[in-house]
Amino acid sequence: MKSLYTWGAIAVIVLTSTAGDVLLSRGMKQVGDVGALRRRIGLWAVLARVLKNPNFLIGVLCMATAFYSLLFGLSWGDLSLVVPASTSLTFITNAVAARIFLHERVDQRRWVAALLVAGGVVLLAV
């Protein structure tokens, strides 16, 4: 039963952090290149534009949910399972989600990179 809770928490962490990353990425693309904008309209105006973006705000909410799910996951399962499993799975779900929702060109190079990093994260925690 405890392992079911642990894997449930891992699933929630992966889903919410993927949704958060995708929404933050979409929000920041809508805002535009922050460096160029800052030179044109100033830092405070850029900050206001970011904080008014709905995708950014929902993305932050998703990230906060992922963080608290991680805390609950850690109280049910081992650190050596919860952190590497959720981190490495998030690299893979992000590649899938970025292709579907952000229409990013996830070519062979990016797939290989995501899989190598996901595998590396698992090995670091062994």
Place this chain on the structure above:
Amino acid sequence: MTFRKYLVLAGVAFFAATGDGFIARGMKQVGNVSLHDLSGIFLVVLNPVIALGVLFLLVFFACYMTALSWADLTYVLPATSVSYVVLTLIAKFILHENVSLTRWLGILLISAGVGFVTQGPALTPPPPAESDELVGASLSARIEP
């Protein structure tokens, strides 16, 4: 990709690794936080090491958002995973922790992943304007009687 943009990516990796490191060290000083008394989770920020960790993670978030404003998510995430390598090197050479062969292999895989993704373009080019016009034309053709 300009030098400044590579600097922002390095900032993401550096501040994520050091921020996590400060928070981990601070939490060891504070001790266990009970899930039944959640007020403790808010009071931990009064610890100076944790406060420094939170500050570093805020800088990490600013760098991460900046990177996402001009690069793809599938570029930024693997490229900044170099933070795991930094964290392990800190553990080995500054904290003098024992790093096993499996962990070195993990570092090798992550470094290869970083190398792979940074050789490619950082941003997916937007679809050509012509195709947008064609889509618009075909849509209006469908809507108009």
